[in-house]
Amino acid sequence: MSGTSERLLSLLSLLQARRDWPGQVLAERLDVSPRTVRRDVDRLRELGYPIAAFKGPDGGYRLEAGADLPPLLFDDEQAVALAVALRLATVSGAGVSEAANRALATVRQVMPSRLRHRIDALEVTAVGSPVDADPQVLMALADAVRGQETVRFDYGTDPDRPPRRAQPHHLVSRHGRWYLLAWDTDKDDWRTFRADRMSLRTPNGPRFTRREIPGGDPATFVTGLFRGSREGDPQWPCQGTVVLNTDASTVAPHIGDGTLEPLSPGTCRLTLGSWSWAGLAASIARFDADFTVEGPPELLAAVDELGRRFGAAAAGVRES
Structure with missing residues (x-):
């Protein structure tokens, strides 16, 4: 050049x-x-x-923008970034995988050979199957978010349930699914709705004044909602610490967002969170190791109750 x-x-x-x-x-x-x-x-x-x-x-x-704008030109970094984005779009769950593949093939065809091999070497694998949402639904929701228009929609598979109404705030992609974060006018609270389960009704409802998200950040707030916090606190509502009688290397691949501290070749300290104390106790039990509860007292009580339930279930099996 x-x-x-x-x-x-x-x-x-x-x-x-x-x-x-x-x-x-x-x-x-x-x-x-x-x-x-x-x-x-x-x-x-x-x-x-x-x-x-x-x-x-x-x-x-x-x-300036214009209807007669010639094809845009990209430098090397922009071309690679575009191809990477298209590759990721094929596993995004946005319902555009076929179109993204066609667009990627078009972009690749006009790329110089020095860039083509970099794109061909990029492989993207989705862990878990993404659930495709209708791209037309996503676009309609995005328009409603921008226009601050109430959306009306059927949700789920119950034909007798009245349509829902919500004030849309953000579209969120999480773990291969698309969600609408919105203020539910019927529940008078924040809710998330799976886009693949929404059947939109037209026209949209009245315009509304946008509310402030608690904490100000949609990603943090949605994370908190999925962890059981109605205030959008991203921390798990129930957190506890135990000492497991097993090697840290055995536990490490399975702790998610927990924290792990090796104590000796045969013990480690684990701090973990869950949406409930019973759920946290059951999560700790899955490591198949003896353990000691360091705290808090709510976790110790949940472990005691879970032990009682497991004991009763085991007794029932022996009696049958």
Whole structure:
């Protein structure tokens, strides 16, 4: 690639990256004079790119949108990033895997050989099967989020249940599923709805004033909801610590977001969380090792109750 062509590509890449670019800043980024930037802008205009100039102390340029915009050009990093995003889209659960594969094939076909092998070497494997949501539903929900319009929808498979109403706030992808985070106007509370179970009704309901998410961050709040916190606290509501009589290396692959401290070749300290104390006690029992509860008292009580239940179940088996 010649120096001028490479510089034009770099200039176009910068103009696509943000709305306004002062001419002097562009010159510094490209390591050329402002006069050269002006000439390069004129060359791009001749190729059909609608680049507008703006005046002022920091006068510069912006790439405007238009129906006749020529095909966008990508530098190496942008091309690889686009291909990676398309590869990930095939396992995202967004219902666009076939279209993403076709788009990836198109992008790959026009890539130079130096980039093609990098893309071909990228393999993406989804652990667990993603549940595809209808892309039209996702787009309609995204429009409702942006327009702050109440959505009406049937949820689940019960045909006799009245339609739900919710004020949509965010679309969230979690573990291969798409969820709508919304304020449920019937329950007067925050809820998450699986997009693949939503059948939208039209038209949308009235516009609403957006509420603030507790804590301000949708990802943190949704994590908290899935862990049993109505306030969106991302920490598990029930957390406890035990000493397991087994090697840390045996436990480590299975602790999820817990913390592990090796104590000796045969013991380790484990701190784990769950949505309930009974659930936490059962989770600890799955490690198939003797253990001592360090705290809190609620976990010790749950272990005692779980032991009673297991003992009663075992007695019932022996009596039969």
